[in-house]
Amino acid sequence: MGYALKETKYRYRAWTKDGVWQEGELTEDKYIKIHEGSNVFHYGQAIFEGLKAYKHKDGKVYLFRPDLNYKRINNGLERIVAPQMDAEIFYEGIEEVVRANVDDIPEYGKQQSLYIRPFVIGQGMNLGVKPSKEYLYSVFCAPVGTYFKGGLSALDFITTKYDRAASRGMGQVKFAGNYGASLYPRKLAKDKGYAGVIYLDPQTHTKIDEVGAANFFGITHDNVLVTPKSPTILSSITKRSILYLAEHRLGMKVEERECFIDNIDEFKEAGACGTAAVITPIKSITHNGEKHQFGDGKVGPTVKKLYDLLVGIYYGDIESPEGWLKEVKL
Ligand SMILES: Cc1ncc(COP(=O)(O)O)c(C=O)c1O
Incomplete structure (x- = not known):
């Protein structure tokens, strides 16, 4: 599992319909069933983000500067010619996933956090090299420790x-x-x-x-x-x-x-x-x-x-x- 300490139970999925993002929902299914002709498999039409949720001493949970992830994912969506995403859907996906997996948010004091991975992929049958008609926005998360082995060492x-x-x-x-x-x-x-x-x-x-x-x-x-x-x-x-x-x-x-x-x-x-x-x-x-x-x-x-x-x-x-x-x- 590499950097992840364990898999979590819930993830969020929202799909576009006629190029417009629809409200998404949580699911326990970690597998995504999409068409074999999806752009993500052939032409790499995919963008992602990475941010973390941290538990403070008082038990409250905070995201670090997620507004900048939101801006960056939309810059990425523009570059891969995918529909722009409203802040509501972006944050809903992240916050629902954090809440649903609350038991897996590492406790304060362990130097761990909940890594959150939002991503967007182009999906649906599309054989020619052109933008997909439909997209998936999904968010999953995993508790993590340090990325490079050895903690704070050079x-x-x-x-x-x-x-x-x-x-x-x-x-x-x-x-x-x-x-x-x-x-x-x-x-x-x-x-x-x-x-x-x-x-x-x-x-x-x-x-x-x-x-x-x-x-x-x-x-x-x-x-x-x-x-x-x-x-x-x-x-x-x-x-x-x-x-x-x-x-x-x-x-x-x-x-x-x-x-x-x-x-x-x-x-x-x-x-x-x-x-x-x-x-x-x-x-x-x-x-x-x-x-x-x-x-x-x-x-x-x-x-x-x-x-x-x-x-x-x-x-x-x-x-x-x-x-x-x-x-x-x-
Ligand atoms: C290529 C690359 N550079 C830099 C960063 C660090 O960016 P950030 O501080 O926004 O996580 C990342 C990770 O997101 C990355 O993938």
Whole structure:
């Protein structure tokens, strides 16, 4: 089951009718019966999201910035030529699934959470390469612990000669095909004992784009938090949160700009950030056979501070910036 600790009982399904989203419902059936000619099987017409629900000390359950997932799924739907989704259906699917699987939301204090996976697929008989007529929106969830093994420890990564997205392709959206493309480079890195891959920009292969399914950030020697500005990366909600927290809570200077792999020495600390990765410290990056280690190879002080802040906000131990947490009424 990988990252998931167990399967949960209920999932949500909503279908379109004549291109319009209809109200959905919960089901216990984890199998989806759709036509063999569905676009999702042949032309990859699929988009997904990932967010988490956290239980706070008082037993209340909160989603972290789901409004940004909502915007991002609609950007993705536009790009795969699927109908836009109303906020009511998007949130209904998520909240119903959280409520229905309440017994599987990990307790406060375990450093676990409920990972929620909304997705949309093009379905129905469709042999020609054209958008589907009908779509399914589904949401399922699973309790999860840490994504990278070893909790908060610094990990080794390696650059890859492969790209996860084309230079004018779909890197900006959570398009299923980007992840299919990432499996082979990931396998090569894992086979060599690395935690994952660093993708370089597909256009020139000189700049850091992403860390597998997470964004990259580095801390310069004069304490500036830098994260890549690139048209081919998925704009991480975690990254946007870290930029804000570094600036407004830690008083740091922050920059979104190009991060040249040949200038990796400019960083004394580095990390990967994402809903699944949370903040994963990067111990080293190997590029063209040369290993660059950040600092002494241990978790750096700024990365640790950012981790504590972010995780404190997730679990309600540190005051959240206005509007970041959305309660799911149980
Ligand atoms: C390619 C990619 N980059 C970055 C991220 C991190 O984004 P977020 O912080 O919104 O989860 C993800 C995960 O969603 C991803 O799939």
